[in-house]
Amino acid sequence: MAAYYSQELHGPFETYDLGDFELENGAKIRKLSLAYATFGTLAADKSNAILFPSWYSGTSKILELAYIGAGRALDPAKYFIILVNQIGNGLSSSPSNTPAPFGAGRFPQPSIGDDVRAQYRLITEKFGIERLALVLGGSMGAQQSWEWAVRFPGAVARVAPIAGTARETAHNRLLVESFIEAITSDPAYDGGWYGEGEVHRGLRRHARLFALSGFTQKLFNSAGWSSLGFTTTDDFVTGFVENHFLPQDPNNLITLLNKWRGGDVSQHYGGNLAAALGRISAKTHVIAIEEDVFFQLEDLAAEQALVPGSVLKRVSSPWGHLALFGVDAGYNAAIDGLLTELLALAA
Amino acid sequence: MAAYYSQELHGPFETYDLGDFELENGAKIRKLSLAYATFGTLAADKSNAILFPSWYSGTSKILELAYIGAGRALDPAKYFIILVNQIGNGLSSSPSNTPAPFGAGRFPQPSIGDDVRAQYRLITEKFGIERLALVLGGSMGAQQSWEWAVRFPGAVARVAPIAGTARETAHNRLLVESFIEAITSDPAYDGGWYGEGEVHRGLRRHARLFALSGFTQKLFNSAGWSSLGFTTTDDFVTGFVENHFLPQDPNNLITLLNKWRGGDVSQHYGGNLAAALGRISAKTHVIAIEEDVFFQLEDLAAEQALVPGSVLKRVSSPWGHLALFGVDAGYNAAIDGLLTELLALAA
Numbered sequence: 001m002a003a004y005y006s007q008e009l010h011g012p013f014e015t016y017d018l019g020d021f022e023l024e025n026g027a028k029i030r031k032l033s034l035a036y037a038t039f040g041t042l043a044a045d046k047s048n049a050i051l052f053p054s055w056y057s058g059t060s061k062i063l064e065l066a067y068i069g070a071g072r073a074l075d076p077a078k079y080f081i082i083l084v085n086q087i088g089n090g091l092s093s094s095p096s097n098t099p100a101p102f103g104a105g106r107f108p109q110p111s112i113g114d115d116v117r118a119q120y121r122l123i124t125e126k127f128g129i130e131r132l133a134l135v136l137g138g139s140m141g142a143q144q145s146w147e148w149a150v151r152f153p154g155a156v157a158r159v160a161p162i163a164g165t166a167r168e169t170a171h172n173r174l175l176v177e178s179f180i181e182a183i184t185s186d187p188a189y190d191g192g193w194y195g196e197g198e199v200h201r202g203l204r205r206h207a208r209l210f211a212l213s214g215f216t217q218k219l220f221n222s223a224g225w226s227s228l229g230f231t232t233t234d235d236f237v238t239g240f241v242e243n244h245f246l247p248q249d250p251n252n253l254i255t256l257l258n259k260w261r262g263g264d265v266s267q268h269y270g271g272n273l274a275a276a277l278g279r280i281s282a283k284t285h286v287i288a289i290e291e292d293v294f295f296q297l298e299d300l301a302a303e304q305a306l307v308p309g310s311v312l313k314r315v316s317s318p319w320g321h322l323a324l325f326g327v328d329a330g331y332n333a334a335i336d337g338l339l340t341e342l343l344a345l346a347a
Numbered sequence: 348m349a350a351y352y353s354q355e356l357h358g359p360f361e362t363y364d365l366g367d368f369e370l371e372n373g374a375k376i377r378k379l380s381l382a383y384a385t386f387g388t389l390a391a392d393k394s395n396a397i398l399f400p401s402w403y404s405g406t407s408k409i410l411e412l413a414y415i416g417a418g419r420a421l422d423p424a425k426y427f428i429i430l431v432n433q434i435g436n437g438l439s440s441s442p443s444n445t446p447a448p449f450g451a452g453r454f455p456q457p458s459i460g461d462d463v464r465a466q467y468r469l470i471t472e473k474f475g476i477e478r479l480a481l482v483l484g485g486s487m488g489a490q491q492s493w494e495w496a497v498r499f500p501g502a503v504a505r506v507a508p509i510a511g512t513a514r515e516t517a518h519n520r521l522l523v524e525s526f527i528e529a530i531t532s533d534p535a536y537d538g539g540w541y542g543e544g545e546v547h548r549g550l551r552r553h554a555r556l557f558a559l560s561g562f563t564q565k566l567f568n569s570a571g572w573s574s575l576g577f578t579t580t581d582d583f584v585t586g587f588v589e590n591h592f593l594p595q596d597p598n599n600l601i602t603l604l605n606k607w608r609g610g611d612v613s614q615h616y617g618g619n620l621a622a623a624l625g626r627i628s629a630k631t632h633v634i635a636i637e638e639d640v641f642f643q644l645e646d647l648a649a650e651q652a653l654v655p656g657s658v659l660k661r662v663s664s665p666w667g668h669l670a671l672f673g674v675d676a677g678y679n680a681a682i683d684g685l686l687t688e689l690l691a692l693a694a
Contacts, residue, residue: 079500137467169564169567169568170567170568170570170580171559171564171567171568173580174555174558174567174584175554175559176560176581178555178556178559181552185532185552187550201532205528205532208521208524208525208528208556209525209556211521212518212521212522212525212560213559213560217516217518217643218645220516220517220518220519220521221516221646222516223517233517233520233521237521296564298565299564299568
């Protein structure tokens with residue numbers, strides 16, 4: 001797994017050392033390191049910075065490949081784009097790269113809020129940025145985007161949470177628990193004290209559950225995966241989804257899943273979601289994938305309705321939630337259009 | 348588990364012995380026994396018989412409780428209703444009640460077609476019925492209903508498959524495989540050679556996966572389960588779904604799941620679904636639950652379009668697929684209306 005979380009596969013990336021970092025639950029991460037990659041040049045007035053945190057089981061690399069480029073909405077010729085790796089993803093401080101006694105099965109459990117607090121220090125201390133032109137992210141990246149807009153309203157000019165909620169629904173918690181259980185129920189997991197590669201059965205089980213609702217039923221029933229060169233349902237699930245998760249560290253995934261499960265911008269506002277979302281002053285595009293089973297349109301719409309002056313935007317893809325990966329040209333074009341529109345708004 | 352599959356909990360039921368029964372795959376079930384329960388009186392001209400096969404993990408008892416009664420569509424004052432237990436459900440011949448060497452992990456694997464062939468013998472040999480006024484069923488009962496209408500068109504005047512397809516979709520096969528894996532991956536399962544109660548972890552895991560898409564997201568997110576007296580998501584999933592599966596025999600469930608996974612009326616017609624469904628002469632109501640995640644509306648609609656003179660009927664329930672259980676009064680009333688309408692058609 002050391003080979004997987006490498007500059008060769010996921011770089012180039014840099015790291016910022018935040019020193020000892022106290023988490024919201026009172027635990028402490030020693031020498032917290034945030035890994036990030038930047039594209040473009042920060043304007044002299046620092047008005048063109050975009051922050052894009054990573055999603056579950058992804059790194060800054062997939063964000064770069066799927067969303068950044070000349071002529072895209074996130075064009076390095078115009079913007080200074082910071083792709084930041086969330087805590088626990090294997091590039092930033094994680095169970096897999098933290099030395100004993102606090103690594104592996106003893107890594108402290110961070111929250112979405114901890115990520116955003118750490119990222120705030122990165123953009124202010126490292127880059128001297130006081131206000132981001134845009135914060136965006138998909139899935140767990142959307143959870144972080146929501147948290148940014150609620151917690152630091154003055155620092156976020158625009159925000160685009162994509163395919164993710166501000167507060168976990170009951171069903172999504174149950175779904176995430178099934179992912180956690182799929183890995184931890186493997187006897188080889190052994191409370192987090194496994195050897196490299198030993199938890200492959202749990203990772204494969206998790207991958208298949210992830211595929212079942214990460215994509216749409218139509219993608220399977222119409223063999224939509226054939227566009228990627230796969231030959232059967234099983235060939236696709238093994239070759240694409242198991243292949244994605246097998247090289248990853250189980251403790252990292254569990255850390256991320258627990259963080260995902262706990263996502264809730266209202267927790268510092270007495271559980272009052274309307275009060276929390278009412279704090280948002282950013283121009284807000286809530287972007288839903290119509291076919292998304294992980295984060296359903298109606299749940300995103302209910303949250304969007306609580307954000308002053310926000311707009312609900314819909315995109316459609318037979319790939320469902322995992323259109324986020326950039327595998328659907330139609331989705332990519334639609335997202336670019338929506339982000340370009342949002343970036344053009346005065347804020 | 349012997350106590351669970353009993354006359355006390357699931358009776359009264361009777362059994363019909365078919366002797367040694369050769370399956371479509373060439374294997375043989377010794378002394379195949381079909382358990383069934385009847386309600387009402389068979390008319391002298393035998394024109395009022397209704398056949399209703401059981402679904403996954405259910406017996407004739409739940410069909411009786413949820414669908415039969417005075418004033419209901421299935422009224423014993425008008426009809427002679429035969430509730431038949433599918434092979435492997437614990438009441439008819441199953442891994443759990445078949446003696447060594449062919450029980451438990453060595454029970455032969457039947458198909459949906461085998462059930463229908465056995466049921467045909469029951470209704471012709473035992474009751475002398477040549478034509479059923481109605482065959483209906485939900486989920487795996489729908490699979491059996493489809494198979495009846497395709498295989499024995501002259502014996503089925505009317506058919507109502509509810510919330511189930513004539514041929515498995517790719518996604519549904521993957522879903523069923525996740526249920527199988529949830530049980531068989533429990534080390535205590537041991538290839539089917541477990542002791543009573545030992546596979547409870549696998550059964551609990553299976554129950555939670557079943558709940559995730561068996562009900563709708565809205566049911567969880569609106570705490571719709573509170574109408575049954577449960578207090579939290581976990582209380583509901585444990586008290587309702589784990590409670591349903593824990594007393595059942597894992598080998599029985601695996602036998603049923605493999606049968607479910609293989610459902611395909613086209614297999615004797617060269618894989619040509621249109622040719623198979625074109626054989627149907629019964630008046631056909633294909634009934635879809637709009638919110639069903641297991642068997643989606645669009646998949647049922649695609650099959651219905653291939654059945655001459657058929658009609659697609661839609662019902663709606665926040666309970667989704669598992670509205671079949673009879674927990675939603677709105678669903679029950681809607682189904683009764685549709686069945687009454689179908690039974691009134693000349694056929």
